[in-house]
Amino acid sequence: MSGTVTPTLSAQQIADYREDGYVILRNLLSAKEADELRRVVQKQVKRDAYPSTLKYPESAKYTVSGNRLADPGLTAIAEHPTVVGAVESALGQPAHLTAYVAYLRTPGDKGGGAHCDYKRWRPVGSSMNWVFAIIPLTDFDTEYGPFLVSPKSHKLTQVIDSDAHILDLTRPDPEQLPDFIDPELKAGDLLVVNEHVWHEAPPGTTTEDRCGIFNKYCAIDAPPAAGYYPYNPAALDALSDNGKRLIPVCFDKPITTTRLLIEDASSQESKFLLRRDAETNAWELPGSEGWEEEKGVGWDVGARIGSLQDITQTQLGLEVPWMSYIEDVEEGDGICRIYGFSDENLDIDALANNGCEWFTKSELKQRLGESDAICGAADTWQQTDVIRGKGKACRQSRHQFE
Structure with a gap:
């Protein structure tokens, strides 16, 4: 799954990124470009x-995100060649845009405490290899509020x-956290940050808005365990022909169902569990209609882990502690998001x-046909060149490492 990377970073900058967890490119945008x-x-x-419950300019942090990258004036920064080159140099792989996020913090907002953004329950934070691409549009200093790493x-x-x-x-x-430092980011700089780097954003003192782009990119061989954010055709069409490769998934239909590929890995040849639909008598993966969890989602939509845990408990009496995204396929009038679990x-x-019933992969292909979506999911699940992590439900967020 590896591809060609055109590096923006030097060998020394890549070494610094791996050692420190971040790298800075000064003056990516001119003062005029950043202001515009x-x-x-x-x-x-x-x-x-x-x-949506707040109205600008109430004191808060506001985001314009996801498919809003298609809005006038917002698209170009997502596919800026220097940004993409730096990101792909750090990742060591071609990149997918997992989140487009423009932040605006109004005066009086309390800022953000120390944390890292590897989060197994979020599409944006659950890849095993992803980075922030942070571009301040105002100085990030004591006046506007610094960004500490x-x-x-x-x-x-x-x-x-x-x-x-x-x-x-x-x-x-x-x-054991090392001391935080202020990288003294100025409007138009680019900060590429590893997913596991801890950071914080203290409040400022200014009466003006603090603005920045906080996009996130993952390596194409490390899909988010919670599943990709679902981009729509308008977002894809807004990008240039070359930039379209950054969009991992694009639907003009909603994610309506979700299913789980359950792998028995107790023997040399894996087996997979199918259940027979009571109405159609067809073999299918466990699952059914899925839904977003009510808390902890915000703008970062698309994960179906919480609902699929509930469904497998109801259908099979099985508690699934984690699962990892495989792919999306059309099912009926919508999209089915498929996850995998191995034990x-x-x-x-x-x-x-x-x-x-349990089936080996060869039995699946014999019973269903090699072109069947279930067979395709099993093949994708067992690809050795894909780096997968464990996805969790929002309700597991406080215990994501258990």
Whole structure:
């Protein structure tokens, strides 16, 4: 799945990124360009922004995100060649745009405390290899509010077993955080930050808005475990022909259903669980109509892990502690988001009840046909060149490393 990367960063800058967890490119945008983009963001925030419960200029943090990249004046920064080149240099892979986010913080907002943004329950934060591309549109200083980083803090999180099919991570210990520093970001700079770097954004003192672009990109071989944000055709069409490659998924239909590929990994040849539909008598993956969780989602929509956990508990009596995104396929009048789960200790006999049976991959292809979506999902799930992590539900957010 690897592809060609045209580097923007030098070998030394890449080494610095790997050591410190971030790298800065000064003056990506001129003062005029940064000011023009700031005015565009302000205009779009005044028109419509998240959260919809607040109205500019109430003291708050507002976002213009996702498919809003198609709004006039907002598209170009997502595919800026220097940004994309720097991001792909840091990732070591071609990139997908997992989140388009323009932030605006009005005077009086309290800022943000120390945290890192690897979050297994969010489409934007659950890839095993992603970065921020932060472009201040005002200075990030004591007046507007700085953006502080903890150099080398990304090293507090380590992969437990690099040979595992689904990677797991150690829990970072905040008590071991290196001291935060102020990289003194100016309007128009570019800061590329590793997903595991801790950062904070103290409030400022100005009576003006603090603005910035906080886009996020993942490596194409490391899809978000929670699933990609669903872009629409307008967002895709807004990008140039070359920039369209940054969009990982694009639908003109809603995500209506969600299903789980359950793998029994207890023997050398994996088996997968199917259940027979009571009405059509057709074999299908466990699952049904899915939904967004009510809390903790905000603008970062698309994950169906919480609903799929509930569905598998109801249909199979199985508690699924994690799952990882595989792909999206058309199903009926909408899109079906498919996840995978693998375990060596499943009670396979208990699960093979009530119309459920286990099939090897060759048996799946023989029974369903090689072109069937279930067979395709099994093939994709077992690709060795895809780096997968564990996705969680929003309700598991406080215990994401358990």
